[in-house]
Every structure is written in structure tokens, then in C-alpha cells.
Amino acid sequence: MGAEITAEGLVMTYGDVRAVDGVSFTVASGEFFGLLGPNGAGKTTTLEMVEGLRRPQSGSVRIDDHIPSKREPELQRRMGVQLQASSFFERLTAREQLDTFGALYGVAAGRTDEMLEQVGLVDKADDRTEDLSGGQKQRLSIACALIHDPDVVFLDEPTAALDPQARRNLWDVLRSINDSGRTVILTTHYMDEAEALCDRVAIMDAGRILELDTPAALVRGLDAPVRISVAPGTLDADEARAMAGSDDVADEESGLTITTRDPARILTELAHRDALDGLSVKGASLEDVFLDLTGREYRA
Amino acid sequence: MVAFKSLAVAMLKGFFRDKMAVFFAVIFPLMFLALFGGLLGGSGGSEIDVEQVGKVSVLDDAPKEVRAYLKESLDIHRTSDEKAAIRKVRTGDADAMITQRGDTLVVRFSQADQVKAATVQGTFQGIVQSANIAVTGQQPKYALEADQVEDDSLSTIQFFTPGLMGWAIASGATFGAATNLVVWRKNGLLRRLRLAPVPTWAVVLARIAVSVAIAAVQAAIFIGVGVGLFGLQLTGSWPMIVPLLAAGTLSFMAIGLLAGAVAKSEEAAVGIANFVVLPMAFLSGSFFPLDGAPGWVTAVSEVLPLKHLNEGMLDTMVRGEGPGAALLPIVILLGFAVVVSAVASRVFRWDD
CATH class of the missing domain: 3.40.50.300 (P-loop containing nucleotide triphosphate hydrolases)
Known part of the structure; x- marks a missing residue:
């Protein structure tokens, strides 16, 4: 075979x-x-x-x-x-x-x-x-x-x-x-x-x-940050910015999103504060790799 | 061999499940046969209805053999009312009225049907003349022997069956090959077959076998309907239509493959095939004889394969020629198939 x-x-x-x-x-x-x-x-x-x-x-x-x-x-x-x-x-x-x-x-x-x-x-x-x-x-x-x-x-x-x-x-x-x-x-x-x-x-x-x-190596090679989101009102934005490992924080109506390269640490902090309501974690995908490689909008 | 067989079976199923294709290959031409056979067949009888008023000695006293001959071409009714008889002629219920006044034979006819008018005059002219000779007591010096060149059973159906059958087979083979090629190229099946362990010749051979098989079915139905319903009579060497049809099918298949190779879509392929087959059918005498056609039409028809197929079939099916009459048409058809196939293979593409 x-x-x-x-x-x-x-x-x-x-x-x-x-x-x-x-x-x-x-x-x-x-x-x-x-x-x-x-x-x-x-x-x-x-x-x-x-x-x-x-x-x-x-x-x-x-x-x-x-x-x-x-x-x-x-x-x-x-x-x-x-x-x-x-x-x-x-x-x-x-x-x-x-x-x-x-x-x-x-x-x-x-x-x-x-x-x-x-x-x-x-x-x-x-x-x-x-x-x-x-x-x-x-x-x-x-x-x-x-x-x-x-x-x-x-x-x-x-x-x-x-x-x-x-x-x-x-x-x-x-x-x-x-x-x-x-x-x-x-x-x-x-x-x-x-x-x-x-x-x-x-x-x-x-x-x-x-x-x-x-696929895993391609995504890893991208060294793309992970985006962690929680429901609105779960966590104060300033508190999130103060967390060690948080690169960027976006406070939007749909929720709070922390961009990080150290997701384990952020997640531990969130769990510690009991702030896991509506949690979602998004890693990079092949799509991110592709966009990173070609530097333009995906045209499929 | 297994590949060839399974491809042929797949193509045959594909054809016979396509109701439109079957309609145009079989039913549609048969409709024309019924139309021509039914419409023209009725008026084809040359018997003449004659109203005889009173005693007509040239008819009544004619020798037995003359009377027997007259019986074949004349249908004589006796009557005593001359006016009524003339009225019948005028309204078309009878073709002629005859009566005798003294030594003069009076014939009244209608010019409405000119062929019959001429026949009536000619027939009675002949009767009067032979009666005159008989009166002189001399043996006639000159004799006329007339016989048609075709088989005795000549009728319209004899001419139309081969022509319409040729047209049906030309359409079937051309359209079948053209659409098959385009559809398979478009849906990628040609490429798919190219990646299968199947030699190209097996695919081509399967298509040839299927086209010939369809032509055989068409011919069987045509001849069956012609003989069964319309009194078609086949002459001696009619089995020669088998090689004729096979050679013809190859020619038309080659035209179809060329159309399919050139056409970008199925619709275009059908259009091209129509553009070729329909004028060809007219110019090849499929719908009406070319006897009265101008010289350039006959000249053009010489390069059309259908013309040679039609001629070959007429010769062997109804004109009573020997099997040798099919040889030249077969050679021409095969030559045509080779040339057109060569052109088609030059423009052939596996994919778009």
C-alpha cells in the first residue's frame, strides 16, 4: 500500500x-x-x-x-x-x-x-x-x-x-x-x-x-498571538491591561478581548479571579499563516 | 476487451435513456415516412376512372388481351346519362367520360389533373389507332414494348424509405458522436478515462460499435415499418445495406466528431451538426428525388456522403441492382470517413 x-x-x-x-x-x-x-x-x-x-x-x-x-x-x-x-x-x-x-x-x-x-x-x-x-x-x-x-x-x-x-x-x-x-x-x-x-x-x-x-508547525512558526475573550462586565479593562503577559486589550460591547503570547498565564489569572464567563480562546489558524505569507486578503 | 464492452454498454444505456435522442433518431424520421408514405402513396395509383355512356365498339369489341390490358389501367363504369357523367368529370369524381357518335370516339376529360388528362388522351388515341389498323386487316408492322426500369412494385414508399432512412442514420450518427464528445470533454470524463488503464482505441472502438448498433436498430425499425405498414418491397441484394450502413455510419460519425471537437458547448455541437446534416439531406435526395435539380445541385451532392449512401441503398433495396452496386458507394463513404476523421483528430482536445 x-x-x-x-x-x-x-x-x-x-x-x-x-x-x-x-x-x-x-x-x-x-x-x-x-x-x-x-x-x-x-x-x-x-x-x-x-x-x-x-x-x-x-x-x-x-x-x-x-x-x-x-x-x-x-x-x-x-x-x-x-x-x-x-x-x-x-x-x-x-x-x-x-x-x-x-x-x-x-x-x-x-x-x-x-x-x-x-x-x-x-x-x-x-x-x-x-x-x-x-x-x-x-x-x-x-x-x-x-x-x-x-x-x-x-x-x-x-x-x-x-x-x-x-x-x-x-x-x-x-x-x-x-x-x-x-x-x-x-x-x-x-x-x-x-x-x-x-x-x-x-x-x-x-x-x-x-x-x-x-499544519501545526506552520501555525507555530507564525508565532501568532492567541486571543482570549470573556463576556462583557466580567473583567475590568484596566485590570486586564495590568495582567502580566497581556499584549493588548480591546474592550468592546461584545466582550473583552486580551491578545497574548502567553495564554497559559492569562488563563490562570482569569481562573484565579473567577472571570471565565463566556470564555473563548482563539489560536492562529492556517488562514492566519496564509494571510501572513501572502500579505493580502484571501481571495477564494 | 472488458473495458471496450463496459464503455459500449454505458454509451448505449446513455443513448436509450435519452428520450429526446431516441425521438429524433427513430420516431421523428418515422413520422416523415408515415407522412410521405400516407400522403403521396394514395395519389400514386395511376388507375383512371372512366364513365362510359352507351355502347363504345372500340372498347366493347376489342380482343380479349386488349380488354385485359385496359382493365389494368382503366376503371370503366357504364351509364346512360351523358350529362351526369360530364358533371362527374367536372367535379373530379371521374377522370374521363367516353361515348361513341357514329365512328367518332368522344372523350371528355378535366385538365385539373394534367397527368391524368395526358394519360386519358394518350390511352384512347392508342385504342382508336389500333382499332383503325385492325379494320384494315393488316398485321401491325411496328410494335412497342414498354417496361419501367424499376421493379414492378414501384410506388412512392420505394423511393422514400431509403432516403429517409439515410437521413435518420446520418442524424443519429452525427449528433450522437458530436454530443458524446462535447459532454465527455466538458464533464471531464475524457480526462478521467485518460488516467484509467484503458487504451484510446478502446474508447474510439466503443463509440463506433455503439453508433453502428444504433444505425442497425434504426434500419430494422425503418424497414420493418416500411414492409409491414406501407407495403415496401425489398429487391434481391438488399442485405448489401448492412455494409453500406456501416460505412455510412463511420462517415457521419467522423462529421460528428469533427463538430464535437470544434464546438465549445453541447448546444454549439448540436447547431453545427444540424447545419451540416439538414442541408445535406436535402441535397442528397433524402426528401425528394434530385432528377429535376439544377446541375450545380447534383455537382454539390457528389461530395456529400449521404448522397452516396442514398444511391447505394436505392440501388440495392428497391432498384433491384446486384450487390456490386453497393461497392463504389462503400468505398467513397469509407474514404470520406478516413479524411474527416484525420481532420477531427487534428483539432481534438482532451479538455477545455
């Missing part, structure tokens, strides 16, 4: 636009790897070069010992692909889609039921794909990518355009893909998604990788 992926110096230019401008990374076997960035950052083009849909103008990709753009059947049988659009055969039922994709990979028909079960579409098996909801379509398209039990799975923005419930729902499915030791590469423009799913994340913008690490 799993496969090792190496991308080195990938470049792809469309006219004057360098869509991908020297992207390198490696993905270890069994790793859940994320390409995170706004629309137009070059994530999908990078993914397409790794999958072998596009031959890089310069640079190289290897999946174990294979060059994906050669489209060797031995490698393709080990790859599961979920594309951005819902790429289905017209007017087939969910079951028929899975059977057809299974046949393309030489899989016994029995896998279909197993996959329907895994993505929770058993009761939709005989519905045509045109009648499925957005979330159901995405789950089916993931099932189609997994029908042949691949070692490497590519997911291109699987949760784009889904409502929050459907997204969370899909996350559970996506986590289970990786459980069995598969290598997964996911593109997304949702910060929380990358944080929740990925072992390591490459933050991309304008065709380049800006930072690559585990």
Missing part, C-alpha cells in the same frame, strides 16, 4: 502566465498531503502534472519508479483519480457508474456494494447520478476513484461548492481513505480542511510553494 511521490522543479506556462513556477515536493508513502491555496494558485495544474495528465514543461515527476506522463497501465492501475468536475457517464445509476469504472480497472463487480457502503450511498444505488445532490455526487466520484483499491489517490477540491454539513460528512470519508495506508494528495482552498485532514500542507500562491510543513 502507498507510494512515494517526488515532484522536482515543475513548470507550466500558459502564454505569459506561469501557472506553475518551479514547484518541488516529496510525499512519503502513506502520507496525506495537501496543496492549499486560492483559486488560480496553480494547485490543479500541479496535480495534473503529478497525475500524468500534463507533461511538465520543465521538471519531473516520479511515482515510485514510474513517470506518470508516460501513462503506463501498471501505474494507472495503482492510481485513483477524482477530478474537479463530476465526471460521470450520462444517465447511469450510481451502481452502474461504479460497475463501469470497476470494469475499466478489471475489478470484480462485488466491489461496488462495498464502495456504496463505504461512502454511504447504499440507498441511492439505483438513482441516476443526475438526481444526486452535490455531496452525494462527490461521494460517488470518490467511490469511483477507490473502486480498484489504489495505492495513491488524487483528490482535486473534493468539497468545493458543498454546504458545511456535506463537507464535514465528506471529511469522514476522506479520512478513511488514508487509514489503510494509501498515499493521498488533496487540493483545497479551504484552510480548515487542510488543517483537519492533511499530515503535511504546501501553501501555494501564484504558481509557487510558499511554505511546506505540518
Whole structure:
């Protein structure tokens, strides 16, 4: 199970636009790897070069010992692909889609039921794909990518355009893909998604990788302050400013917010004063890291 | 092989579940067949209704074989009321009134139907002349032998079935290939298949098999309805339409693939296909024979694949030509398919 992926110096230019401008990374076997960035950052083009849909103008990709753009059947049988659009055969039922994709990979028909079960579409098996909801379509398209039990799975923005419930729902499915030791590469423009799913994340913008690490390390590296809030009237603003470790205090109608780099100390002080009414603690997120890196409004 | 089969099955299901596609490929052309077969078929009978007033010796005393011949083309009613008979002719209830005054045969006819008017005059002219010769007691020196070049069972349906069937198959193959290509490119299925361990030829072959299968279904329904409902009579080498249709389907599929490769959307693909197929059907004699068409129309029609498919089918299905008559059209259709496919593959894209 799993496969090792190496991308080195990938470049792809469309006219004057360098869509991908020297992207390198490696993905270890069994790793859940994320390409995170706004629309137009070059994530999908990078993914397409790794999958072998596009031959890089310069640079190289290897999946174990294979060059994906050669489209060797031995490698393709080990790859599961979920594309951005819902790429289905017209007017087939969910079951028929899975059977057809299974046949393309030489899989016994029995896998279909197993996959329907895994993505929770058993009761939709005989519905045509045109009648499925957005979330159901995405789950089916993931099932189609997994029908042949691949070692490497590519997911291109699987949760784009889904409502929050459907997204969370899909996350559970996506986590289970990786459980069995598969290598997964996911593109997304949702910060929380990358944080929740990925072992390591490459933050991309304008065709380049800006930072690559585990989500926790990226946030830590930012050295961003924590914001601690309590309900209005719980604590006097001057008292808060006097606390050791408090960098900044904002007294607003909605409550009092203390900005600090030493949250443990502030929280102890608050507990000591019994001033924990309506407490909320907000640490930095990948979004903060991204904004810090790009220095502008997030455009997704 | 498994990949080819499952792709073909998926495409076939996709087609037969698309009610609009089935309607336009099968029902719509059949409506035209019913229309042409029903409307034109009725007036196709050339029998002439004649009102005979009183005794007409050239008819009544004619030899047996002449009377038998006349019976085939004339439907004679005897009456004694000349005025009523003329009124019948005037209102169109009869085609001609004849009576004999002395040695003169009087024929009254209506010019409303010019074809019948001419037939009536010609027929009775002939009868009078042969009666004159018979009176002289001489054997006629010259004889006329007339026979139509088509099978005896000539009727409108014989001409319209091959033409309309050609049109149906041209539309089916062109639209099917064009929309299939655009839809699969747009929804990413082409890219998805490119990443599956499926050779490109399996995808192309599956599409060919499906197009040919749909054409076979269309032909079976057309011929079935033609024979069953409209008295279509097939001549000897009609099985040659099988290779003809296969070659024709390849040609039209190539046109469809070209349209699908050029078009940016499904609507555009349908538009381009319509723009090509409909004028082609008119210029290829699918809806009416090209016999009276101006020279440039016939010249243009020579480069249209449908014209050659129609000619081949007419020759083998109803004109009673031998199987060899299908060979040249098949070669032309295959050549057309190769050339257009080559162009289509040059403009083909896997994605937008």
C-alpha cells in the first residue's frame, strides 16, 4: 500500500502566465498531503502534472519508479483519480457508474456494494447520478476513484461548492481513505480542511510553494498571538491591561478581548479571579499563516 | 476487451435513456415516412376512372388481351346519362367520360389533373389507332414494348424509405458522436478515462460499435415499418445495406466528431451538426428525388456522403441492382470517413 511521490522543479506556462513556477515536493508513502491555496494558485495544474495528465514543461515527476506522463497501465492501475468536475457517464445509476469504472480497472463487480457502503450511498444505488445532490455526487466520484483499491489517490477540491454539513460528512470519508495506508494528495482552498485532514500542507500562491510543513508547525512558526475573550462586565479593562503577559486589550460591547503570547498565564489569572464567563480562546489558524505569507486578503 | 464492452454498454444505456435522442433518431424520421408514405402513396395509383355512356365498339369489341390490358389501367363504369357523367368529370369524381357518335370516339376529360388528362388522351388515341389498323386487316408492322426500369412494385414508399432512412442514420450518427464528445470533454470524463488503464482505441472502438448498433436498430425499425405498414418491397441484394450502413455510419460519425471537437458547448455541437446534416439531406435526395435539380445541385451532392449512401441503398433495396452496386458507394463513404476523421483528430482536445 502507498507510494512515494517526488515532484522536482515543475513548470507550466500558459502564454505569459506561469501557472506553475518551479514547484518541488516529496510525499512519503502513506502520507496525506495537501496543496492549499486560492483559486488560480496553480494547485490543479500541479496535480495534473503529478497525475500524468500534463507533461511538465520543465521538471519531473516520479511515482515510485514510474513517470506518470508516460501513462503506463501498471501505474494507472495503482492510481485513483477524482477530478474537479463530476465526471460521470450520462444517465447511469450510481451502481452502474461504479460497475463501469470497476470494469475499466478489471475489478470484480462485488466491489461496488462495498464502495456504496463505504461512502454511504447504499440507498441511492439505483438513482441516476443526475438526481444526486452535490455531496452525494462527490461521494460517488470518490467511490469511483477507490473502486480498484489504489495505492495513491488524487483528490482535486473534493468539497468545493458543498454546504458545511456535506463537507464535514465528506471529511469522514476522506479520512478513511488514508487509514489503510494509501498515499493521498488533496487540493483545497479551504484552510480548515487542510488543517483537519492533511499530515503535511504546501501553501501555494501564484504558481509557487510558499511554505511546506505540518499544519501545526506552520501555525507555530507564525508565532501568532492567541486571543482570549470573556463576556462583557466580567473583567475590568484596566485590570486586564495590568495582567502580566497581556499584549493588548480591546474592550468592546461584545466582550473583552486580551491578545497574548502567553495564554497559559492569562488563563490562570482569569481562573484565579473567577472571570471565565463566556470564555473563548482563539489560536492562529492556517488562514492566519496564509494571510501572513501572502500579505493580502484571501481571495477564494 | 472488458473495458471496450463496459464503455459500449454505458454509451448505449446513455443513448436509450435519452428520450429526446431516441425521438429524433427513430420516431421523428418515422413520422416523415408515415407522412410521405400516407400522403403521396394514395395519389400514386395511376388507375383512371372512366364513365362510359352507351355502347363504345372500340372498347366493347376489342380482343380479349386488349380488354385485359385496359382493365389494368382503366376503371370503366357504364351509364346512360351523358350529362351526369360530364358533371362527374367536372367535379373530379371521374377522370374521363367516353361515348361513341357514329365512328367518332368522344372523350371528355378535366385538365385539373394534367397527368391524368395526358394519360386519358394518350390511352384512347392508342385504342382508336389500333382499332383503325385492325379494320384494315393488316398485321401491325411496328410494335412497342414498354417496361419501367424499376421493379414492378414501384410506388412512392420505394423511393422514400431509403432516403429517409439515410437521413435518420446520418442524424443519429452525427449528433450522437458530436454530443458524446462535447459532454465527455466538458464533464471531464475524457480526462478521467485518460488516467484509467484503458487504451484510446478502446474508447474510439466503443463509440463506433455503439453508433453502428444504433444505425442497425434504426434500419430494422425503418424497414420493418416500411414492409409491414406501407407495403415496401425489398429487391434481391438488399442485405448489401448492412455494409453500406456501416460505412455510412463511420462517415457521419467522423462529421460528428469533427463538430464535437470544434464546438465549445453541447448546444454549439448540436447547431453545427444540424447545419451540416439538414442541408445535406436535402441535397442528397433524402426528401425528394434530385432528377429535376439544377446541375450545380447534383455537382454539390457528389461530395456529400449521404448522397452516396442514398444511391447505394436505392440501388440495392428497391432498384433491384446486384450487390456490386453497393461497392463504389462503400468505398467513397469509407474514404470520406478516413479524411474527416484525420481532420477531427487534428483539432481534438482532451479538455477545455
